[in-house]
Amino acid sequence: MSGAGTRMELLTFRLEAALYAIDIMAVREVRGYAPPTPLPQAPPSLKGVINLRGRVLPVIDLGVTLGPARPDAGDRRVIIVVQLGESLAGLLVDRVLDILHLPAEALQEPPELAPEGAAPLIRGLILEEEQVIRLLDLERCLEPARRGAA
Amino acid sequence: MSLAVLAVDDSRTMRDLIRAALTPAGFAVRTAEDGAAALDHLADPRPDVVLTDLNMPRLDGFGLIAELRRREALRGLPILVLTTESAPALKDCARRAGATGWIVKPFEPGQLVAALRRVAC
Amino acid sequence: MAAPDPMAEMRAAFFVECDEPLEGLQAGLDRLATGEAGAAGVHGLFRAVHSIKGGAGAFGLSGLVAFAHQFEGLLAALRGGQIALSPGLLALLFRAADHLADLVSLSRRGEALPEERTAALLAEMAPLAAAETEPAGPDFAPLPMALDLPPGAAPRRWQITFRPRAALFAHGHEPAALLRALAELGTLEARCCLEDLPPLAELAPEEPHLSWEITLEGPATEAEVAAPFDFVEDLCTLVIRPLAAELPEAQSQAPPPPAPAEVPTLVRVDLDRVERLMNLVGELVINQAMLGQSLARLPLSPHGDTMKGLEEFQRLTRDIQDSVMMIRAQPIRPLFQRMARTLREACAALGKEARLETRGEMTEVDRTVIDRLAEPLTHMVRNALDHGIEPPEDRRAAGKPAQGRITLSAAHRAGRVVIEVSDDGAGIDRAAVLARARAAGLVPPGATPGPAEIERLLFLPGFSTAEALSDLSGRGVGMDVVASAIGSLGGRLSLSSTPGQGTIIRLSLPLTLAVMEGMVVEVAGETLVLPLTQVSESLALAPSDLAELVPGRALVRRQGSLLPLADLGALLGYRAPLAAGGGGVALLTGGEDQPRRALLVDRILDQRQVVIKGLDESFARAPGVAAATILGDGSIALILDPGDLPPAPGPGPAPARPPAEVCPA
Numbered sequence: 001m002s003g004a005g006t007r008m009e010l011l012t013f014r015l016e017a018a019l020y021a022i023d024i025m026a027v028r029e030v031r032g033y034a035p036p037t038p039l040p041q042a043p044p045s046l047k048g049v050i051n052l053r054g055r056v057l058p059v060i061d062l063g064v065t066l067g068p069a070r071p072d073a074g075d076r077r078v079i080i081v082v083q084l085g086e087s088l089a090g091l092l093v094d095r096v097l098d099i100l101h102l103p104a105e106a107l108q109e110p111p112e113l114a115p116e117g118a119a120p121l122i123r124g125l126i127l128e129e130e131q132v133i134r135l136l137d138l139e140r141c142l143e144p145a146r147r148g149a150a
Numbered sequence: 151m152s153l154a155v156l157a158v159d160d161s162r163t164m165r166d167l168i169r170a171a172l173t174p175a176g177f178a179v180r181t182a183e184d185g186a187a188a189l190d191h192l193a194d195p196r197p198d199v200v201l202t203d204l205n206m207p208r209l210d211g212f213g214l215i216a217e218l219r220r221r222e223a224l225r226g227l228p229i230l231v232l233t234t235e236s237a238p239a240l241k242d243c244a245r246r247a248g249a250t251g252w253i254v255k256p257f258e259p260g261q262l263v264a265a266l267r268r269v270a271c
Numbered sequence: 272m273a274a275p276d277p278m279a280e281m282r283a284a285f286f287v288e289c290d291e292p293l294e295g296l297q298a299g300l301d302r303l304a305t306g307e308a309g310a311a312g313v314h315g316l317f318r319a320v321h322s323i324k325g326g327a328g329a330f331g332l333s334g335l336v337a338f339a340h341q342f343e344g345l346l347a348a349l350r351g352g353q354i355a356l357s358p359g360l361l362a363l364l365f366r367a368a369d370h371l372a373d374l375v376s377l378s379r380r381g382e383a384l385p386e387e388r389t390a391a392l393l394a395e396m397a398p399l400a401a402a403e404t405e406p407a408g409p410d411f412a413p414l415p416m417a418l419d420l421p422p423g424a425a426p427r428r429w430q431i432t433f434r435p436r437a438a439l440f441a442h443g444h445e446p447a448a449l450l451r452a453l454a455e456l457g458t459l460e461a462r463c464c465l466e467d468l469p470p471l472a473e474l475a476p477e478e479p480h481l482s483w484e485i486t487l488e489g490p491a492t493e494a495e496v497a498a499p500f501d502f503v504e505d506l507c508t509l510v511i512r513p514l515a516a517e518l519p520e521a522q523s524q525a526p527p528p529p530a531p532a533e534v535p536t537l538v539r540v541d542l543d544r545v546e547r548l549m550n551l552v553g554e555l556v557i558n559q560a561m562l563g564q565s566l567a568r569l570p571l572s573p574h575g576d577t578m579k580g581l582e583e584f585q586r587l588t589r590d591i592q593d594s595v596m597m598i599r600a601q602p603i604r605p606l607f608q609r610m611a612r613t614l615r616e617a618c619a620a621l622g623k624e625a626r627l628e629t630r631g632e633m634t635e636v637d638r639t640v641i642d643r644l645a646e647p648l649t650h651m652v653r654n655a656l657d658h659g660i661e662p663p664e665d666r667r668a669a670g671k672p673a674q675g676r677i678t679l680s681a682a683h684r685a686g687r688v689v690i691e692v693s694d695d696g697a698g699i700d701r702a703a704v705l706a707r708a709r710a711a712g713l714v715p716p717g718a719t720p721g722p723a724e725i726e727r728l729l730f731l732p733g734f735s736t737a738e739a740l741s742d743l744s745g746r747g748v749g750m751d752v753v754a755s756a757i758g759s760l761g762g763r764l765s766l767s768s769t770p771g772q773g774t775i776i777r778l779s780l781p782l783t784l785a786v787m788e789g790m791v792v793e794v795a796g797e798t799l800v801l802p803l804t805q806v807s808e809s810l811a812l813a814p815s816d817l818a819e820l821v822p823g824r825a826l827v828r829r830q831g832s833l834l835p836l837a838d839l840g841a842l843l844g845y846r847a848p849l850a851a852g853g854g855g856v857a858l859l860t861g862g863e864d865q866p867r868r869a870l871l872v873d874r875i876l877d878q879r880q881v882v883i884k885g886l887d888e889s890f891a892r893a894p895g896v897a898a899a900t901i902l903g904d905g906s907i908a909l910i911l912d913p914g915d916l917p918p919a920p921g922p923g924p925a926p927a928r929p930p931a932e933v934c935p936a
Contacts, residue, residue, distance in 0.1 A: 037797070037907040039886075040843035041893035049886070049899060051907050056884045056899045087887050146890055160318075163285040163326045170281070199443075203325075205318050219442070225477075228443030234325045245502050250443040252502070256329040268448045 059090040156197035171259030185209025199270035219248035228269035292319035344400030428514035434482035439506035452499035457489015553882040560903035604632035625675035634681035659696030693775040699768040795845035860913035
C-alpha cells in the first residue's frame with residue numbers, strides 16, 4: 001500500500017455490475033483480452049495462460065473469485081497485469097476506468113453486510129462521486145488460484 | 151625496440167598483474183603457466199629476460215632455471231625469480247642454479263620494471 | 272599502485288581463480304583420506320594454498336594471507352615428514368581447508384573475517400607448522416631498489432674492485448647493470464681496466480678480460496654496497512674497501528612513476544548477460560518458427576532460394592542455440608564437493624560417521640540447474656545421514672564398517688542428467704513410514720499399500736516426520752519439499768530401498784532448463800508438447816491394435832505385449848475418456864525409471880525444438896503439466912511430463928469449457 005496515513009493511488013475498474021480498485025503500485029500494464037490457453041484441472045478462477053511478450057502469464061477471472069460464479073459473460077475485455085512479489089498475473093476484468101488519488105482517510109471499513117466469502121477480499125470501500133468502489137486485497141484475491149481450490 | 155619478457159607463473163591473476171605492470175613500460179610480455187610451457191616459448195623471438203615463479207606444476211622454477219642454464223644457446227639470458235618466498239636458503243639455491251636475481255611478491259609495478267631494466271638492457 | 276578500476280577487475284578475477292585451487296584442495300584431501308595420495312599429493316595441497324596466498328598478498332588481503340601462510344606451513348611440515356598424518360591431523364586439515372574457503376568467500380564479498388574462529392584454527396596449527404615458517408606478509412627484494420636516504424646520513428667513500436668471471440655472463444648478469452645499481456647508491460666513478468685485454472687475434476669473445484675500479488661516495492653502508500652483487504658473489508672477484516669520507520650531496524632517486532595498469536586480457540562474463548543472451552536466443556527460435564510458418568503459407572517453391580535460405584537460417588539458429596547452451600554448462604563437481612562439507616558438518620552434529628563418495632563429477636549440467644539443485648541435494652544428503660546411516664555401534668553389530676558411505680553420482684542418460692544419492696544404511700523403515708502416514712491421515716484406513724507405495728508416501732506433502740525436525744535443519748524438511756523442488760526443475764524423483772542395506776534416490780533432470788526437443792500433438796482441440804526423449808514410439812491406431820480389457824480401459828497391442836492406453840485428453844480433464852477404436856495416435860512413453868504406457872492423442876502435428884517457459888510455481892498446476900512453450904503463431908502450448916501424469920483419469924468431472932475459448936492449433 002502506498003503508506004498508511006498518506007495518499008492512495010488506485011487503479012479502478014469495472015467487473016460486471018460493480019466497481020473495484022487496486023493499488024497502482026502492483027499494476028505493471030493493461031492490455032487487451034486474449035483468449036487464455038486453459039490449464040488442465042485448474043481452479044475455476046484460473047482461466048489459463050496467455051503469452052505476454054514471451055512470458056507465460058496466468059490469467060485469473062476475478063468475477064469468479066469475487067462473486068457467485070457466473071458463466072463467462074464474454075464481457076471481459078481487459079487484462080490488468082499485476083505483480084505480487086516475484087509472480088506476475090493477469091486479472092480479467094470488463095473495463096479499466098480512472099486512476100484515483102485519494103487521501104488514506106477516504107478508505108472506509110467494509111460493512112458487515114458484504115456477501116459471504118467476499119468480505120476478506122475487500123480491504124475497504126471508497127465513496128467517489130456517489131459510487132461505491134471496493135478496494136481489493138490483491139494477495140487474497142489471487143490466493144484461490146494458487147495451490148488449491150476455488 | 152621493446153624488450154621481450156617471458157613471465158612464468160601458474161596463477162593467471164599473477165600473469166595478468168605482471169602483464170599489466172610491464173606492458174605500459176614498453177615491455178613485450180609473453181606468458182607461460184609453468185616451466186614446461188615456458189620451454190615452448192624460448193624460440194622466435196628469444197626472450198630478453200625470463201621472470202619465473204618457483205612453485206609450479208609439471209616443471210617448477212628450479213627445474214626451469216636449471217634447464218635454461220643447460221642450454222648453450224641461452225647463455226647470458228637473465229632469469230629473475232618472482233616469488234612469495236624469501237628464505238635465504240631458497241635464494242641461495244636459486245642463485246646456485248643460475249638465477250640472476252630474486253624479487254619478492256607482492257611487487258610494486260615500478261619495482262618490477264626497474265628490476266627488469268637493470269638486468270635486460 | 273595501479274589505477275583502481277583494472278585492479279578491481281583483476282581482484283574479482285583472482286577470486287574466481289581461487290575456485291580451482293580450493294577444489295583441488297578438497298579433492299587432494301579426499302585422496303589423502305583414502306590413502307591414495309603420496310608425497311606428490313601433499314605437495315599439490317601445498318601448492319594450492321600457496322597460490323591462494325600469493326594472489327591474496329597482491330591484493331592486500333592480509334587476514335587471508337596470514338591464515339593461508341600458517342596452513343601452508345602445516346602442509347610443508349607434513350610434506351617434509353616433520354609431522355605424520357593422523358586422523359586428528361586429517362580432520363584439522365579438512366577444517367582448515369573449509370575455513371580457507373570461507374575466508375576467500377568473505378573476502379570476495381568484502382565482509383569481515385571471523386576473528387575468533389581464525390585465531391582458534393591458527394592456534395591449533397601453530398605447534399605443528401614447520402619451524403622454518405617465514406613471517407607472513409610482504410618482504411622486500413634483495414635486488415636493490417632506489418633508496419630513500421634518510422636526511423643527514425653520514426656520507427662514506429668506498430673503493431670497489433670488480434672482476435667478473437665467465438660464469439657471471441652465462442648467468443645473465445650484466446656488469447653495466449650492476450654498475451648502474453651501484454650508481455644509485457651515490458656518486459660513482461668507474462674506471463675500466465684494460466690491462467689484461469689480450470691482442471685481438473687471441474681474444475676469446477666469451478671470456479671476460481675486463482675489470483673495474485670503482486669509487487663510490489654516498490651514505491651507503493658496506494652491506495648496501497655489497498647488495499647489488501648479492502647474486503654474483505661467487506661469479507666474480509669483488510673487493511670492497513672503505514676510503515676517507517667526503518661530503519657528497521645526499522642522493523635519492525624516486526622510483527620510476529608507477530606504470531598505469533592496462534586493462535586485463537581476461538574476459539569475465541556477467542551471468543546476467545549470459546541469461547539475456549539465452550533469452551534472446553530463445554526469442555530467436557520463436558521468431559524463426561513464426562517466419563517459417565508465414566513462409567509456409569506462401570506459394571513458394573520448396574527448392575527455391577527463399578526456402579533454402581530459411582533452412583540455412585534454421586540451421587544457424589540451432590547452432591547458435593547449442594553454443595549458448597554450452598556456455599552455461601558446468602561440471603557438477605563443485606556441488607558434490609560442497610556436499611562433502613555438508614556431510615562432514617552433519618556427521619559432527621549427529622555423532623555419526625560417514626564419508627562421501629562421488630562418481631561422474633565431471634558430468635556437465637546447466638548452471639541454473641546446479642544452483643537450484645544445491646538445496647534439495649543438501650537435504651537429501653542430510654536425510655541419508657540422519658535416517659539412513661545407523662550409529663556406529665549399530666553398524667558394527669550389523670557387520671558393516673562403522674563408517675557409513677553415501678555416494679553421489681551423476682551421468683547423462685537418454686538426454687537427461689541422472690543423479691543418484693545412495694547410502695549403505697538401514698534402508699527405509701517401511702513400518703514406521705506407514706504408521707506415520709496413517710497417523711497423518713495420508714492412508715485411507717484399511718488400505719494396505721505395498722512396499723513401493725509406502726516408499727512413495729514419503730513424498731506426500733504433510734508427511735514430514737517429526738524426527739526430521741532434527742538439529743540439522745531446524746525445521747522439518749520432508750521429502751515432499753525436495754520432490755517439489757525437483758519437480759519445479761522439470762525433474763523426477765524415484766526411490767528404492769532394501770532394508771538393512773540402504774537406499775537409493777534417483778533424480779532425473781533435463782539437461783537444460785531452456786530448450787527441448789518436443790513432439791507437438793493435438794488433443795481435444797488443444798495443442799500440447801511432449802518431450803521427445805520420453806516418447807519411444809508413435810502408432811497410428813487401427814481397431815485391430817486395440818483390445819478392451821474392461822469397458823473403458825483399453826489396451827494397445829504392441830509387439831506381442833499389451834500396454835494400457837490412456838486418453839491424454841481425459842487424463843488432463845479436457846474431455847471424458849474416448850471410446851476405444853475411435854482412431855487417433857498412440858504415443859508410447861516411459862523407459863528406465865517410468866512405467867511404460869500408451870497415451871492416446873488426436874494427431875501429431877510436428878516435431879521441433881521448443882523453448883521452455885516456466886509456469887509460475889505459485890499457481891496451482893495439474894500433475895503432468897511441466898511447463899509451457901510459445902508456438903510459432905504466438906499461442907501457448909503446455910509441455911507435459913508423461914511420467915507425472917495420473918495413472919487414470921481423475922475423479923473430478925471435466926471442467927466445462929466453451930469451445931470459443933479454444934486457441935487455434
